[in-house]
Amino acid sequence: MSEPGIGKKTVRDVDVKGKRVLVRADLNVPLENGAVTDDTRIRESLPTIQYLLHRGAKVIVCSHLGRPKGRDESLSLAPVAGRLGNLLDREVLFVDDCIGPEVEQAVARMSPSQVLLLENLRFHAEEEQNDPEFATQLAANADLFVNDAFGSAHRAHASTEGVTHYLPAVAGFLMEKEVRYLSALVANPPKPFAVVIGGAKVSTKIAAIDHLLPKLDMLFLGGGMANTFLKAVGIDVGSSLVEDDQVETARRIVAEARTQGAAVHFPVDVVAADRFAADAHVTTVPVGQVPHGYMILDIGPQTVQRYGAALQSAKAVVWNGPMGVFEMEKFARGSFGIARAIAGLKATTVVGGGETAAVVARAGVENEFTHVSTGGGASLEMLEGRELPGVAALQDA
Ligand code: ADP
Ligand code: MG
Numbered sequence: 001m002s003e004p005g006i007g008k009k010t011v012r013d014v015d016v017k018g019k020r021v022l023v024r025a026d027l028n029v030p031l032e033n034g035a036v037t038d039d040t041r042i043r044e045s046l047p048t049i050q051y052l053l054h055r056g057a058k059v060i061v062c063s064h065l066g067r068p069k070g071r072d073e074s075l076s077l078a079p080v081a082g083r084l085g086n087l088l089d090r091e092v093l094f095v096d097d098c099i100g101p102e103v104e105q106a107v108a109r110m111s112p113s114q115v116l117l118l119e120n121l122r123f124h125a126e127e128e129q130n131d132p133e134f135a136t137q138l139a140a141n142a143d144l145f146v147n148d149a150f151g152s153a154h155r156a157h158a159s160t161e162g163v164t165h166y167l168p169a170v171a172g173f174l175m176e177k178e179v180r181y182l183s184a185l186v187a188n189p190p191k192p193f194a195v196v197i198g199g200a201k202v203s204t205k206i207a208a209i210d211h212l213l214p215k216l217d218m219l220f221l222g223g224g225m226a227n228t229f230l231k232a233v234g235i236d237v238g239s240s241l242v243e244d245d246q247v248e249t250a251r252r253i254v255a256e257a258r259t260q261g262a263a264v265h266f267p268v269d270v271v272a273a274d275r276f277a278a279d280a281h282v283t284t285v286p287v288g289q290v291p292h293g294y295m296i297l298d299i300g301p302q303t304v305q306r307y308g309a310a311l312q313s314a315k316a317v318v319w320n321g322p323m324g325v326f327e328m329e330k331f332a333r334g335s336f337g338i339a340r341a342i343a344g345l346k347a348t349t350v351v352g353g354g355e356t357a358a359v360v361a362r363a364g365v366e367n368e369f370t371h372v373s374t375g376g377g378a379s380l381e382m383l384e385g386r387e388l389p390g391v392a393a394l395q396d397a
Helices: 040-054 078-088 101-108 132-139 173-187 206-212 225-232 244-259 301-311 333-343 354-362 377-383
Strands: 020-024 058-062 092-095 115-118 144-147 169-171 193-197 218-221 263-265 269-273 282-286 295-299 316-320 348-352
Touching: 020 040, 040 058, 040 078, 040 173, 078 092, 078 115, 092 101, 101 115, 169 173, 173 316, 173 348, 173 377, 193 206, 193 301, 206 244, 206 377, 218 225, 218 301, 225 244, 225 295, 244 263, 263 301, 269 301, 295 301, 295 333, 301 333, 316 333, 316 377, 333 348, 333 354, 348 354, 348 377
Parallel strands: 020 058, 020 144, 058 115, 092 115, 144 169, 193 218, 193 316, 218 263, 316 348
Antiparallel strands: 269 282, 269 295
16 A cells, blocks of 8 residues: 555655754653653654754754643753764754743754754743744744654644744654554555454543544454443443443444444453452453453453454554553453454554553564554544644645
8 A cells, every 4th residue: 555645744845954943852751860761752753853964954852741830850851862862873962941042042053963952842831822922932943843743733832833833834754654644544544444442431432433433344342441332232241331321322333333334343251350450350251241240351362362353354453442451460461462463464553542552562562563653642633533733733735
């Protein structure tokens, strides 16, 4: 399959030589005592930064980190500058603000193919307020804006939306990849197209299912949200999590799917527990035979096997939402089993959602997927078919 276009200009479409390029990256990494404990997000930002460096741009990188209330040295991006420098194998300059005379002077001293990291954008409350004056000041030190922070694209902040009013704005490679797989692919998927949905609550998934429904050929249900669907088709789920106000909606979705000739797959067996706890008493039973007082916390092995077999014919798969409470070992097998099953397919395979990405990483199969989204909230909004403000603001291709 040729890669679907995203309808927006990217770094490939602009001349960057000698230009001052402001890159909004997502460097919101976990820190412990001032040290970076997981540099995945820094690594994901490298292709765009390296591309710009190789073409002689002056690369000015900005990001948020955590949720500071004003200046907070424990959330400084300074440690990230060091790690970014190691990964790029070159010096990364750092200034301890993101706007103002210090930044202006540092940028004025830059040579082509140098990198400067600015301090945490959220040290200024104006960032999240999308304050036009603050956006103007951010833009003042650059000739071009590149947004590569997909994980923040669902927020209209000064560094994701505001700044695009003052600079030509294009997508970076990570942004392009995310939009390509979560929007362009889903809009026109290779068929048969399978959607696997799990997670805790059905209410948070309805918008995504409704958006995907007209395109899909197979719908696989798991996780806590499947309980509401099971109840909708008359299966007793014991003390499991059910959203009673969503039972009608679940019934409508199943009916609509069947009307259009799509297959809806329900769990056939489940792992049920007497308590929501890691050391609960656990039993694996056919669905509909959950003992009194027990709750469903994972899909069972038969279900994993059946889902895996049915998925074999899919040409594209989108997965959002774990199949069980994978944070506890006793309820993790369903999610890991589905992760391995999808990873093994010869299909375009895409994972969206923060916890689902964690499942795939823990199963050790993240490199076997076509794309694992780096954005939690942003990826779900994309699956809902919503245009993200940080994407909408970029120049059309
Ligand atoms: P994502 O972040 O990938 O979008 P969600 O946030 O929708 O996924 O769902 C993740 C959560 O769903 C996990 O924390 C998991 O423990 C929970 N979950 C999965 N199955 C069940 C279940 N049967 N009962 C209760 N919670 C569940
Ligand atoms: Mg989540």
